[in-house]
Amino acid sequence: MIIVRISRRKNPPGPPGLPFVGNLFQFDKANPHIYLWRLSQKYGPLVYLKHGSTPILVVSSTKMARQILKTYDLSFCTRPSVVGQQKLAYDGIDMAFSPYNHHWIQMRKICVLHLLSPKQVSSFRSVREDEVRRVIDKITISRSCNLSDIAMSLASNLICRVAFGRRYDDDEYDKLRFDRLIMEAQALMVSFYFSDHFPVFGNWVDKVSGLLDRLQKNCKELDVFYQQIIDEHLNPSRPKPDRQDIIDLMFELLKHQSSSSSSLHITMDHIKALLMNLFVAGTDTVAAAVVLTMTALMLNPTIMNKAQTEIKQLIGNKGTVDEDDIKKLPYLKAVVLESLRLYPPAPLIFRTQISNQHCTIDGYKIEPGTSVFINGWAMARDPETWKDPDEFRPERFTNSSWDGGVFEMIPFGGGRRGCPGMGMGLISTELALANLLYSFDWALPSDGDNDGVDTEALPGLTMHKKNPLVLVATPTGCI
Ligand code: HEM
Secondary structure, three states: OOOOOOOOOOOOOOOOOEOOOEOHHHOOOOOHHHHHHHHHHHHOOEEEEEEOOEEEEEEOOHHHHHHHHHHOOOOOOEOOOOHHHHHHOOOOOOOOOOOOOHHHHHHHHHHHHHHOOHHHHHHOHHHHHHHHHHHHHHHHHHOEEEHHHHHHHHHHHHHHHHHHOOOOOOOHHHHHHHHHHHHHHHHHHOOOOHHHHOHHHOOHHHHHOOHHHHHHHHHHHHHHHHHHHHHHHHOOOOOOOOOOOHHHHHHHHHHHHHHOOOOOOOOHHHHHHHHHHHHHHHOHHHHHHHHHHHHHHHHOHHHHHHHHHHHHHHHOOOOOOOHHHHOOOHHHHHHHHHHHHHOOOOOEEEEEOOOOOOEEEOOEEEOOOOEEEEEHHHHHOOOOOOOOOOOOOHHHHOOOOOOOOOOOOOOOOOHHHOOOOHHHHHHHHHHHHHHHHHHEEEEOOOOOOOOOOOOOEOOOOOOOEOOOOEEEEEEOOOO
16 A cells, blocks of 8 residues: 655655755666666665756665556656667657657557567567577587677577568678677767756766767668668569568558558658667667576576476487477576576666656655656565565566566556556577577686676666676587
8 A cells, every 4th residue: 555645855865966966876777777777775765866957866676666567557658868878769759768648659559569469479489499499509618608798699689580571690791790880879878978967057068078979870770770770671583582671661651651550650760769678678688688597597506407407308209309298398487587587688778758747756846857767676675565576586486477567566568658568578588598508518618717606787777797608508418
């Protein structure tokens, strides 16, 4: 039950800030989720910060997250409008960074009904099985492997084949170009733009610092990259593909839009903005989920053993785990959920209160336009919700029917803006892990260089390990 307190205090508690800049320079950009979790331990589940002129509400408990994502979902279903993300999203005509408006509703409908529907996700089953098989073959040859790199190229290949029907690492030049462009775009999305926090000064500081030029250059290069893929699809001599990819599906919608009742007029820029969303939202997250789960299993060998035993008992000497098998592996599924709880790949969820909406949370009136950071990392460590929250214990989920719709944990967010790629993300992660565990026994390299397995993260929207996960794989003899 939510306690409604009539409070005289205007804002929730929080650390004192400096005049003009507020708490901006106290913010730990390297590990924001951990910094904000510590603040929540001191000030409680609602913390108030100010970054320049932007008020920020930090949410760190299930109870408060439910208020934002369910009770007041409509009030908080827009995204903060920040320079880097808006520019890379063709001025917000994408889905992930678009403000909540009629355009977003139409884009979301297209995505949920046509591009990422359960039927569409299962139509890409053979792509996932093929890509995972290639990974297993590669590891069988190399044995000692950087799982962080392997998971990233697996996830990139999956998204590239789903989005535009081509593997991204078939051509070394294309692979390097794609990696460089996407990495630069991700860095620019989370860079500090002075104009985001001090809009009254215009954008001259970002111009002088060279950040806007860098952003402009990245947007232009990405645009050329997207256009090239689109042109390949428009080429009349292109061989007929086995299955439609996302660009084919978007072209189909584009062809029929004049006869449909939808008032969204799809243009090439919409297609490009959506491609950016799929690359950014669907690649890193899946790669991070695979690596963080393997990290958790290396730290908990008994659990790894139990998961391997379950898989081997079901699969025997069949040689590979396919997607039908995954449904019969409840312990593996529980391992993935526990990993998503304790190490959410996207630990912070960013929302903004719509400017004409007013609401009161836990007795505090929230100003319209307040940015909200929901901290999934902190929620996973809340002892009011989880018994022994710091322990990696998949048994919490062995009898669970968790489907993303409850707010104890929110690895895929929730409400109107919850992740539309959850189905694809989960099955890709489960399939990759099942095959890694079935095919190999895993150990740390014994070259004296290794300091064990850690869970330190790099800065960014997605939680990537700071130190890559390098392991030695010994074939189990099942393949
Ligand atoms: C394990 C994998 C994944 C995780 C952990 C994850 C997590 C998330 C989270 C936390 C959000 C924000 C939700 C919110 O604000 O409530 C999100 C949004 C989104 N995700 Fe995912 N995601 C994953 C996989 C994918 C995949 C595979 C795709 C597409 C191919 C995808 C596409 C998107 C898009 C387009 C949005 C923006 C939705 C909107 O703003 O309306 N995600 N995801």
